[in-house]
Amino acid sequence: MQGRNAGIFRIWKGVTVSQLIDAFERRFYYLRLSITDVCNFRCTYCLPDGYRPQGTRNTGFLTLDEIRRVTRAFAELGTEKVRLTGGEPSLRRDFTEIIAAVRANPAIRTVAVTTNGYRLARGVAAWRDAGLTALNVSVDSLDARQFQAITGQDKFHQVMAGIDAAFEAGFDKVKVNTVLLRDVSDIHLDTFLAWIKPRPLQLRFIELMETGEGNALFRERHVSGELIRQRLEQRGWRCQPRGRTDGPALVFHHEDYRGEIGLIMPYAKDFCASCNRLRVSSMGKLHLCLFGDGGIPLRDLLESDGALEALKTRIAGGLNHKKQTHFLHQGNTGITRNLSYIGG
Template identity: 35%
Template sequence: MKVSNMRRCVSKFTADWHMCFRNLNFFLVGFVGSSSVSRNFVAERSFSSHAAPKTYASSSAKLADDQTTDNSVSDMLVDSFGRLHTYLRISLTERCNLRCQYCMPSEGVELTPSPQLLSRSEIIRLGNLFVSSGVNKIRLTGGEPTIRKDIEDICLQLSSLKGLKTLAITTNGITLARKLPKLKDCGLTSLNISLDTLVPAKFEFLTRRKGLERVMESIDAAIALGYNPVKVNCVVMRGFNDDEICDFVELTREKPINVRFIEFMPFDGNVWNVKKLVPYAEVMDRVVKRFPDIKRLQDHPTETAKNFKIDGHCGSVSFITSMTEHFCAGCNRLRLLADGNFKVCLFGPSEVSLRDPIRSGADDEELREIIGAAVKRKKAAHAGMFDIAKTANRPMIHIGG
């Protein structure tokens, strides 16, 4: 009995210590993030008199939502820098019904044979493993996740996992309007729709397919079904759609849309060039000139986006600055690829297979050890912008959006 009591005491001490360490780390992340705002670009200072103060007064309350209250968060999800990973992105397929130039090489990609992709039962098993260890948000990606025939069943089973608070999807919206009512019934709580232009001819050029009207229908369908906000992801590329920035902002005037401007990122085969990159500072400068009543919102320490609200607009505007102002210090994201490989950093080439151990008979504890070891190897930050462009990495369609 004495030995048993001692083990329980040690276990409780260890769990409490990890929780305190994580909270301290998140406080420091929030402090650093807050300090960095004062060094932000000239455009942001130009409306500082209108901007909301960049503080994290309520961060602790929000962080409590990211953690289970019974100290059951697994050490598997904590890296060597104290970052707790509560957000898992699962790619359901490498296939897509568009051929976006920044996602897929012009010559196409070699797809993984179907038998080598994760089955539904394998996805659910791994989803359960992560959620039972502390993950509370899952996002389904692709390829185009809605073209997977069993997506409704996957959503239904994942949304039923105890401890999961958010089940989201990133989609190109081509088939979403038709499928969304059922997906919502199956537990889909949040969605992002990728849309990079509002001009039909540009849409066809970029995606190598027609379909702008169907995407707009999906946005309206999501609003009608009560999704709020409906997030619209726009990758800004110089000479292609940077003249539409304010047109996208106008989408937020009357509708609960969160337009998210994303800096153009390098992946294998997408012919990335720094000249195509439109930095956050430049995009913001254009927005401020047209919409001077824009105000900074308070961001969660693990947020990838800088979030803003414009007076009189129903929706909001955000900026994802992966290239010019990375957010690695607060990263809480992990990725499970369609072929079962596990990836701890979007820009890191390192991957480890979870599919192979599963099919070799590994039990959950063995899988946790593999996952935990990979998480512990995660670096403090990804390489600089130009080093990323030189680093071998898979095409985005393989990784998952």
Template identity: 40%
Template sequence: MDPLHNAMSCCLYPQERLREESILPFSAFLTDNFGRRHSYLRMSLTEKCNLRCQYCMPEDGVKLTPRSQLLSTSEVLTLARLFVQEGVEKIRLTGGEPLIRPDVLDIIAELRKLEGLKTIAVTTNGMNLARLLPKLKDAGLNLINISLDSLVPAKFEFIVRRKGFHKVIEGIDKAIEMGYNPVKVNCVVMRGLNEDELLDFVALTEKKPLEVRFIEYMPFDGNKWNFKKMVSYQEMLDHIRQQWPNLEKLQTGQTETAKTFKVPGFKGQVGFITSMSDHFCGSCNRLRITADGNLKVCLFGNSEVSLRDVLRSGASNEELLQIIGAAVGRKKKQHAGMFSISQMKNRPMILIGG
């Protein structure tokens, strides 16, 4: 190696040197003790939301973190950059409601510049989507998940404790019109509330390129989780098969959370997120950063480590990576199971970011 090249290689940024020396083909810092490679990062942009969904937020609301303790735009981007350098290929922006963060377009535009980042996704309640979507698409948004738990306006208002059903429908139609395919629609199924609408949701996929995803009701602080309210994947599937016996299962990627099915001839498809009855911990490739900068290696785990505090202490990227790697290394083989989870202390969903 010539002396100039030798000198240059010594001056590589620490994370580049680390990558060059020891962590190809995938970052050791993002690989846990069970060989799971974490290439998908979910970043919460805000704890605030313009809805008050029953399964997400306690009825009396939540105590919001002071703004100064939330990640700033530059801190969000610093962490995103670091994770992408280590092999993250997909970042999903969540909340609260991410589209109420004033700088969401700037964040997406900056993420778009990161080499190696293939997918930028957003999970939204759809209230502001129709208005913002052209700008979101221009900024570089690839994927959209929209939450919708009822197709009956009055029931929708009861579940989310706010008006706005028609805005959400408008947002879904706008996403289809702008070429997003599939547009994912997330529906949390709760017994006695909306399980009678399963067939109506499946019927939506006949003419529209939607993927309706039925999510098993999950326990979080303040949402009054009750095993009797949970409708299992198998029960939902059996009910749908009575109407469409030829429902076919589709092949999915190893790290996909949804079990997906299609009614032959329908434009869209349906999926099931079976976190409670049939966990998919063995193929989990997700990490989460909360709006206040805590890294959660499992949605249902209550252990967190503050990356914000490390960042603000002036730590180097190398020091940050050691802390991230240690947290990932502590990730358990699987979550505790639905009965144990319902007894555990964890944040309300609104403060985790989904």
């Protein structure tokens, strides 16, 4: 692989067969683009002390024009899915315009957002009109008091109303992200299953991941998703095949349920073998892994449309430095201080 251009783009019989490829023959169709690291929630597993700027900033977050340019470059390299992340991405005043700018790339088939749901009820119809095609909402408990204890915000009913508004706006499925916490979400599996039985929700249990600022919580609250998997399989849930632009979740289906269960288990064996996503931070750095040691600067090539080819070359060449796996098993969290830092 070292002698090849990692960004070669080829079409065979109308189907994209080779796009961004790393040294381990993994193909990347999926970009997670952080547009801010600001968040108004204080989740215990991410920002328990609230948002704090990451050092001294010489410049702001990516502008709308910079977002247009970086997503155009990824689209021309074969990216088919872009997820807008944060922090809380809907805190951007130009969030609707950002969605429209990304969706303007004809190669981008899916424009998704991960949100805490704070502005969902009032904004989701406009987001969908702008081109949003997929939606993930964070809900860590179905008990309003526990929800407030985890997030630091008394917004449970507001978030639930937002999910209802998403269906009313025309989404046929909503994904719900739930961080798996010992003695919290793991002991309420039956409550979650009852919630999704009549609803087209994909409930995604995400294993708690260790971060630079979350070591103590990790030791106290981490529980393996394998325990949930065993309980699901005992009840007749079956794992479904993954699509090439799907995220890392193993998705389980049961014929008696309208909803689905997803399990994201970063500590599972060979988790990184199916990696298909890259990240760009809100400050314009390409991150090859959520738990990597650094980022590749792109912002100097986002100042004008004239640098598009150089931008594509830098992105593609960067993949030669992507490692085979993260090092979470060794307690190495890289530069990730918290999950809002480069978009979770």
